[in-house]
Amino acid sequence: MTDPSALFPDNPFDYVPLIRSPRGMGRIPEAKAGTKIAIVGAGCAGLCAAWELMKIGLHPVIYEADKNPDNSPRIGGRAYTYRFPGDPKALAELGAMRIPPAHRTVCHYMDRFGIDYGTPFPNPLVVPTTLYVKGKKYFIPAGGPLPGPIRKAAHAWKKLITPPAEQWASARPDQRARQWQDHVEQFKDAGFYEILKKHGLSKTDMDLFGSLGIGTGGFDSMFPISFLDIFRLAALGWETGQRLVKGGVGQIPESFWNTPCPCRHFGQTSVSALNKGRPLGAVTQIQTRPGEKIAVTDIRGQTASYEAVILTCSHRALEMGIKINRDAFSEEVWTAIQNIHMIQSGKIFIRTRQAFWKDLPPESTLNCTITDEAVRGTYLFDFEDTASGVICLSYTWEDSAAKLHGLGERELLDKSLDILKTIYGRDLISDQVEEVKTIFWEQEKGYHGAFKLNYPGQYEDQTALFLQSRPKSPEAANGVFLAGESASFAGGWIEGALQSGLDAAMAVVRKLGGEIFTT
Numbered sequence: 001m002t003d004p005s006a007l008f009p010d011n012p013f014d015y016v017p018l019i020r021s022p023r024g025m026g027r028i029p030e031a032k033a034g035t036k037i038a039i040v041g042a043g044c045a046g047l048c049a050a051w052e053l054m055k056i057g058l059h060p061v062i063y064e065a066d067k068n069p070d071n072s073p074r075i076g077g078r079a080y081t082y083r084f085p086g087d088p089k090a091l092a093e094l095g096a097m098r099i100p101p102a103h104r105t106v107c108h109y110m111d112r113f114g115i116d117y118g119t120p121f122p123n124p125l126v127v128p129t130t131l132y133v134k135g136k137k138y139f140i141p142a143g144g145p146l147p148g149p150i151r152k153a154a155h156a157w158k159k160l161i162t163p164p165a166e167q168w169a170s171a172r173p174d175q176r177a178r179q180w181q182d183h184v185e186q187f188k189d190a191g192f193y194e195i196l197k198k199h200g201l202s203k204t205d206m207d208l209f210g211s212l213g214i215g216t217g218g219f220d221s222m223f224p225i226s227f228l229d230i231f232r233l234a235a236l237g238w239e240t241g242q243r244l245v246k247g248g249v250g251q252i253p254e255s256f257w258n259t260p261c262p263c264r265h266f267g268q269t270s271v272s273a274l275n276k277g278r279p280l281g282a283v284t285q286i287q288t289r290p291g292e293k294i295a296v297t298d299i300r301g302q303t304a305s306y307e308a309v310i311l312t313c314s315h316r317a318l319e320m321g322i323k324i325n326r327d328a329f330s331e332e333v334w335t336a337i338q339n340i341h342m343i344q345s346g347k348i349f350i351r352t353r354q355a356f357w358k359d360l361p362p363e364s365t366l367n368c369t370i371t372d373e374a375v376r377g378t379y380l381f382d383f384e385d386t387a388s389g390v391i392c393l394s395y396t397w398e399d400s401a402a403k404l405h406g407l408g409e410r411e412l413l414d415k416s417l418d419i420l421k422t423i424y425g426r427d428l429i430s431d432q433v434e435e436v437k438t439i440f441w442e443q444e445k446g447y448h449g450a451f452k453l454n455y456p457g458q459y460e461d462q463t464a465l466f467l468q469s470r471p472k473s474p475e476a477a478n479g480v481f482l483a484g485e486s487a488s489f490a491g492g493w494i495e496g497a498l499q500s501g502l503d504a505a506m507a508v509v510r511k512l513g514g515e516i517f518t519t
């Protein structure tokens, strides 16, 4: 069996045996069977917790703030597969889009639900790629060699990241935790830029690395982030072999919502059936009082009482959207909720009449593009069941996303098309455009950011959020448990969201006097 500490050194708990067990994750006392548990948020974390709690005989009551265009509640949160109205078979992943095979929890659930993730994600360098920097264009065939200037930056990056990663990976299992702690101490308070600079990268190297990374996308947006967060994903292989989810990432939360399974107390049922096919609306207020149940008030002004509540909305959505009594959380947890950094991120998608690039020699047409121009990253998608193509014209983070905020949808489209016309020397796209969809997650109510990535100095805040649902935390007594990707050391990934949901579900079981199966 894989040593779990090799996968998630900050949280060396192996979730797969827990969720693989046909008996479910644990047992609750007979008298608690059918007890209602409030779950705030119908994203990956909330619905994973709901599914596991339902299996062992608890009744998850789902609250969800987000809405579809027809005003019905939208399931999925930041696992958001958008279907273009003109061709619902043409999909745009507005949030999560790549799954690393190293993420075993999400892969386990996708296997369980029969979701196909067998295809490599069409990432730069995996597919034919055009790099365009400082007005110069380089074409790289799939898997081809990097052009000279980028090769130097890639080499410098490898030299920086490989020795500590190898040192940790080759440590004996009994030494791993200590080894990782050494890396935490070394990197947690240092910014990415600072470490690169100390490593001897020149201004020119830094500019290139910032614009193009190692050909897979520029790192400049991430320069202020804690190097530990960058090191973690590079060292643990989360950037390696990423998979595309056929039919859309949104199938993960939808499967938790819709799939029936045998449950203690309820028999064969689904989370959707238990919620009469529709979550309740946004939660506006939560009130805890010692020795009493937790009062949860929703947007309609209706209040219900629960023995336990799992809060999965982003920490910013919590701060901005839900009124909670101050003593529901410790000061450390409040500080973390208020401070932890979420990155900004925008995506501009179009549906094209055809996936016109598919049957042309890649040197002569549009391909995956990485650039220092304002679009930053362009990705191409085609589908087996429709002729339409989907192009993510622009995927941006942080400042690169913020600089686009002032433009309206038409202007964003025109700007993106103009940049790509400059790069390719002619307009390959305009006459193909059928529909447009844009999103900036920091501007979305109920999210207020794309995903958590810590700044230097926030490791302790992160630890406070992570430990909040653990048995010894002061909050464990009042029964309000924080989950969602920002409560995880793997924040920014569906894997982290699922693990946080499972941690909170285990906390609920313990709170009700139940037990967690350890084998």
Ligand SMILES: Cc1cc2nc3c(=O)[nH]c(=O)nc-3n(C[C@H](O)[C@H](O)[C@H](O)COP(=O)(O)OP(=O)(O)OC[C@H]3O[C@@H](n4cnc5c(N)ncnc54)[C@H](O)[C@@H]3O)c2cc1C
Residues within 6 Å of the ligand: 040, 041, 042, 043, 044, 045, 046, 063, 064, 065, 066, 076, 077, 078, 079, 094, 095, 096, 097, 098, 099, 281, 282, 283, 284, 312, 313, 314, 317, 318, 321, 322, 345, 346, 441, 446, 447, 449, 450, 451, 483, 484, 485, 486, 491, 492, 493, 494, 495, 496, 497
């Ligand atoms: C642009 C982008 C790219 C990403 N790329 C990847 C990737 O490639 N791979 C990957 O694995 N992950 C990726 N992620 C991260 C991944 O999408 C998230 O980690 C994960 O979906 C978070 O799930 P969650 O359940 O924690 O939170 P959410 O999905 O945000 O779910 C929380 C839910 O709470 C709801 N809510 C908010 N306020 C209230 C309220 N007051 N009452 C009731 N409900 C409320 C929200 O509407 C939302 O539905 C990406 C995310 C973004 C935004």
